[in-house]
Amino acid sequence: MRTKPTKSSKINVITLGCSKNTWDSEVLMGQLAANEVPVAHESKVSKGDTVVINTCGFIDRAKQESIDTILEWSEAKEKGKIAKLVVMGCLSERYREELQKEMPNVDAFFGTRELPSVLKSLGADYRHELIGERLLSTPSHYAYFKIAEGCNRPCSFCAIPIMRGKHVSTPIEELEKNAQFLAKNGTKELILIAQELTYYGIDIYGKRRLDDLLRALSDVNGIEWIRLQYAYPTQFPLEIIDVMKERANICNYLDMPLQHISNSVLKSMRRGITARKTYELIDQIRQKMPDICLRTTMLVGHPGETEADFEELVEFVNKTRFDRLGVFQYSHEENTHAGTLVDDVPAEIKEERVERLMDVQRDISMQRNLEKIGKTYKVLIDRIEGDNWIGRTEFDSPEVDNEVLISATNDNYLRIGDFYNVKITDAMEYDLFGEVFQ
Secondary structure, three states, X not given: OOOOOOOOOOXXXXXXXXXXXXXXXXXXXXXXXXXXXXXXEOOXXXXXXXXXXXXXXXXXXXXXXXXXXXXHHHHHHHOOOOOEEEEEEHHHHHHHHHHHHHOOOOOEEOXXXXXXXXXXXXXXXXXXXXXXXXXXXXOXXXXXEEOEEOOOOOXXXXXXXXXXXXXXXXXXXXHHHHHHHHHHOOOOEXXXXXXXXXXXXXXXHOOOOXXXXXXXXXXXXXXXXXXXXXXXXXXXXXXXXXXXXHOOOEEEXXXXXXXXXXXXXXXXXXXXXXXXXHHHHHHHHHHHOOOOEEEXXXXXXXXOOOHHHHHHXXXXXXXXXXXXXXXXXXXXXXXXXXXXXXXXXXXXXXXXXXXXXXXXXXXXXXXHHHOOOOOEEEEEEEEEEOOEEEEEOOOOOOOOOOEEEEEXXXXXXXXXXXXXXXXXXXXXXXXXXXXEOO
16 A cells, blocks of 8 residues: 655655766656655655665766665664665666665665656656656756667667667657746756767657757747757767757757777777777868867776777877867676676776876866957856856856856856856866856
């Protein structure tokens, strides 16, 4: 028999991992709120509360963070600090049986595609009519916007298809309604996410339709920025760059994880692209849109990566001068293709390669930021922190990219969620400083 929380108790949702998990937590919270179940995101708890942990299972560090969080709240439950503990998400999808054996204090485990069952365990019903309705855990002026679930790509190192299944696109009409709902509630920036954005549409329309989706979302009244994250380079649809050029509210920003440049490593990674095609793609994108901001991620320490392979990657980053770049070290994952290979790059070498590549990028980022001094940019204000208003340009995604700091000590009151023209006065490797330009 299901029981709803009493008015004096609530459900506290804790989100770990990537922005796709953030979306899932927000949908869960929206469903709970529609069922009149008290819910909050990462708030203080009391004895009668239920904690729901939305876990990540992508790489070793993320898995360990999820396990540590479950153990922390399991102990809290044992001490009577909370009433119930539920675990969902990627780690639970991948290791449910093991977790159930090792963590008997957890009341229930659910995977990535079991929202109705999660709701049932929390005393709520799945409401099919809630198109686009969710409770944002981000500031209301921006929202992560998931356009597809799962992935069909065969990357050797990635366990996402194991945890999330095959690629499933959400129809354009449904996404339009989602965007309209968000815009009516004050959202100005949509950050498009999926495991693979550029595959969008193939499964339901028989062809790639990311460009059509972008046009439809661009037409939604109130949406001032649309940002693209997680675009796969193989068979990249260049028509989306054309849409960026024609629509002012689509940010000149592209997050395209490349992972490597060495042909031997790319082949071992099963990326379906070569070094030559990678260079050509970047050149084509920049020729179409010279002022585009390119963000990428690299993976070092993949099985078989030699010092020569890594030096080729360093040369590539130096030549290409990405605006934004992140580096991860390879994590040996069972049930992946790379998991069948010998993890032959020592941990200390992986760490050293991360540091070396980030040192290269730090210098590039510093140079690029210095070039912005004296220029004026449209800036969206995210928050106030200490003596500064914190904002972002169209070239910056929340939490991972540059921030613009504007002094809040000179009686210059700014509204969070509003746009201002800001002149850049100074720069550091990953921060810009500016003043509102009247």
